[in-house]
Amino acid sequence: MDALKRVEARFGRVRTVPNAPRTLDLDLIALGRQVIERQDLRLPHPRAHLRRFVMGPLAEIAPGWRHPVLDRTAADLADAAQIGADAAPE
Numbered sequence: 001m002d003a004l005k006r007v008e009a010r011f012g013r014v015r016t017v018p019n020a021p022r023t024l025d026l027d028l029i030a031l032g033r034q035v036i037e038r039q040d041l042r043l044p045h046p047r048a049h050l051r052r053f054v055m056g057p058l059a060e061i062a063p064g065w066r067h068p069v070l071d072r073t074a075a076d077l078a079d080a081a082q083i084g085a086d087a088a089p090e
Contacts (some may be wrong), residue, residue, distance in 0.1 A: 001028060004026040008026055027045055029044060033068045049081065058078070059077070
């Protein structure tokens, strides 16, 4: 996460308040089948499965990827995701 934050900073991201508009937002979605729950890092990403703009592209390149907690495939999660529904590929 520290490396991702450094990249964001190089591209002008300034963290002011949570969920503020940003020039760049990099997230670590998962790391294999690891489940990590720390104050500074939660894996898999706690809301990725709800976001079609995350699950849709993942389903395109790895439709059989399985969420390590939910045990559902990327394709299934992309179909069910409601946030960013307008990001679905044609």
